[in-house]
Amino acid sequence: MSETQTNDAQGLSSQLPEGGFPPPEALAAAANAGPDTYERAAADRVGFWEDAARRLDWDQPWEQALDWSNPPFAKWFVGGKLNVAANCVDRHVDAGHGSQVAYHWIGEPGDTRTITYAQLKDEVCKTANALIELGVQSGDRVAIYLPMIPETIFTMLACARIGAVHMVVFGGFSPDALASRITDADAKVVVTADGGYRRGAPSGLKPNVDEALTKTDGVRSVLVVNRTGQDVEMTEGRDVWWSDLVERQSTEHTAEAFDAEHPLYIMYTSGTTAKPKGILHTSGGYLTQVSYTHWATFDLKPDTDVYWTAADVGWVTGHSYIVYGPLSNRATSVMYEGTPETPHRGRWWEIVQEYGVTILYTAPTTIRTFMKWGDDVPAGFDLSSLRLLGSVGEPINPEAWLWYHKNIGGGRCPIVDTWWQTETGGHMITPLPGVTKLVPGSAQHPFPGISAKVVDDEGNELADDSTGLLVLTEPWPSMLRTIWGDDDRYVDTYWSRFGKNVYFAGDGAKKDADGNIWLLGRVDDVMNVSGHRISTTEVESALVSHPTVAEAAVVGATDPTTGQGIVAFVILRGDAVDRGEELVKELRLHVRKEIGPIASPRQIMVVQELPKTRSGKIMRRLLRDVAENRELGDVTTLTDSSVMELISSKLPSSG
Numbered sequence: 001m002s003e004t005q006t007n008d009a010q011g012l013s014s015q016l017p018e019g020g021f022p023p024p025e026a027l028a029a030a031a032n033a034g035p036d037t038y039e040r041a042a043a044d045r046v047g048f049w050e051d052a053a054r055r056l057d058w059d060q061p062w063e064q065a066l067d068w069s070n071p072p073f074a075k076w077f078v079g080g081k082l083n084v085a086a087n088c089v090d091r092h093v094d095a096g097h098g099s100q101v102a103y104h105w106i107g108e109p110g111d112t113r114t115i116t117y118a119q120l121k122d123e124v125c126k127t128a129n130a131l132i133e134l135g136v137q138s139g140d141r142v143a144i145y146l147p148m149i150p151e152t153i154f155t156m157l158a159c160a161r162i163g164a165v166h167m168v169v170f171g172g173f174s175p176d177a178l179a180s181r182i183t184d185a186d187a188k189v190v191v192t193a194d195g196g197y198r199r200g201a202p203s204g205l206k207p208n209v210d211e212a213l214t215k216t217d218g219v220r221s222v223l224v225v226n227r228t229g230q231d232v233e234m235t236e237g238r239d240v241w242w243s244d245l246v247e248r249q250s251t252e253h254t255a256e257a258f259d260a261e262h263p264l265y266i267m268y269t270s271g272t273t274a275k276p277k278g279i280l281h282t283s284g285g286y287l288t289q290v291s292y293t294h295w296a297t298f299d300l301k302p303d304t305d306v307y308w309t310a311a312d313v314g315w316v317t318g319h320s321y322i323v324y325g326p327l328s329n330r331a332t333s334v335m336y337e338g339t340p341e342t343p344h345r346g347r348w349w350e351i352v353q354e355y356g357v358t359i360l361y362t363a364p365t366t367i368r369t370f371m372k373w374g375d376d377v378p379a380g381f382d383l384s385s386l387r388l389l390g391s392v393g394e395p396i397n398p399e400a401w402l403w404y405h406k407n408i409g410g411g412r413c414p415i416v417d418t419w420w421q422t423e424t425g426g427h428m429i430t431p432l433p434g435v436t437k438l439v440p441g442s443a444q445h446p447f448p449g450i451s452a453k454v455v456d457d458e459g460n461e462l463a464d465d466s467t468g469l470l471v472l473t474e475p476w477p478s479m480l481r482t483i484w485g486d487d488d489r490y491v492d493t494y495w496s497r498f499g500k501n502v503y504f505a506g507d508g509a510k511k512d513a514d515g516n517i518w519l520l521g522r523v524d525d526v527m528n529v530s531g532h533r534i535s536t537t538e539v540e541s542a543l544v545s546h547p548t549v550a551e552a553a554v555v556g557a558t559d560p561t562t563g564q565g566i567v568a569f570v571i572l573r574g575d576a577v578d579r580g581e582e583l584v585k586e587l588r589l590h591v592r593k594e595i596g597p598i599a600s601p602r603q604i605m606v607v608q609e610l611p612k613t614r615s616g617k618i619m620r621r622l623l624r625d626v627a628e629n630r631e632l633g634d635v636t637t638l639t640d641s642s643v644m645e646l647i648s649s650k651l652p653s654s655g
């Protein structure tokens, strides 16, 4: 069983032009990256990244582009010095673009702020001076626990400006999770807010910080942004209001140049063990790659585009493609605080219409939610300003791709399906919108200057049309440099399976006969049924291609006969009727038809919700626990832990 989502695509082949959707002619003619981009990178990989680095302002040029003498510890642009914040802000103001809008910020309750590059410079300088007054020095770690408000960006850039290392913790994390991250990073200062707006109500953040700080020592100051006006407790001598400290600071601050390898930030991500990994990114290489990929993958035209990454700044997508990539390219961005259904399900489309958004970047899970809400919602708005769409975070099933293409992109916008990770810092596998013929469901090709391969368990590169593991065979500028405080874990997790020169991504992948790479989900989510490898994603993709299904999650549950059995959890579309056993039978048949009898689920359960992390990833691990009648594992990272009780109650007593 080696077929993958291509089956699904074949099932939808009537909607696909031969060989894929070609780039729109006008876009291709004026695209930032053309076929020659691949050629240049292939001819001189490191030289290509040096050219990309020259798009930035360096206070001191590098002596050596790449030092890979001690793998897997890479150094990029050795000897070079730059200031990341000055590259994102000051240089645009100096070049006469101070009045250009950097962010159209939209609060969930409907309040708005427009921030130009000149204003951004003032705010970043004030925040930098405030952090200095709190005693923050170069190399110190600053924890940021804020909602989607401009102060989050001011604080990140202020840290970068003074050489402090920011550690943003997504506002949805619990006090425990915050405390463990503060302890691990040894942060001295926390920046938070009285609250933020989510789903129509102010949420508390400061109380979480207060609780977290009972579980960790070492934090000496808490800076509190005034956002909601909720009553919060302020601890004398430790806590200070943003309005008291930052507002009185000078807008003058001279940025100092830091080494290219100076730490920029830590972002925690979960691994296979309970302890989250602090992924460390540094300055010159990181900014080079996020800046270049943002410019090339999204074909960003700073004078005319209105760019929107609809993700939370608390994740790597936000760091690279709300903050550092767009600002380094002098983009005008939209930043939205709230959820897509507040106050109504058309909120995003209203924003696109009002601000004339031209480029939209979001996740498949959100796209499938919009599918569930129905075509009518986006159809009620003028989305004609859009010219390019992006997808990130998980494989996008062809059904969702085509829905996005038609209902949001009006059939005219290319979709770039970008594969990358917290660890990779920037895009790694993606189509280029002015070059690639788009194949729905596949991330297609390594970005220019990136070396990705599909290998077998021994690390041998596989022939086209076979399924294996994704590896990266050359270092890249925005790669993680280590796991904070744990070099051994860094080596073990990523650089041991196939030796110290090969990065093991943890994803299954297939290269098809045309050389397109299809990501098949984490390898721990790959099922083995009767000796056949089947990706959970593959079965999910088949299920959601059925007209009644909005979303599906599939797990491999231990089975005495077949090794693993496929258990599927599905959410029906709003207009579909749950016809009980009859529908389940129909869905099983549909999967047999789409993929083959081997992929037919042992069990299909219709549920109302799926357990998701706050970043929108389905927690298959918990579903596997349910499917195998086990005690539930750790549910602390779920958005809503009651979801699991609902699902468990649906389950017949044995699997």
Ligand code: WT7
Pocket: 269, 316, 317, 391, 392, 393, 394, 395, 396, 417, 418, 419, 420, 421, 422, 423, 443, 505, 506, 507, 519, 520, 521, 522
């Ligand atoms: C994992 C990384 C990249 C920022 C957001 C997630 C999956 C990500 C894709 C894609 C298929 C994808 C992979 C990867 N993934 N993008 N376009 N197609 N899978 O970052 O939380 O570090 O997760 O997300 O499984 O390993 P992350």
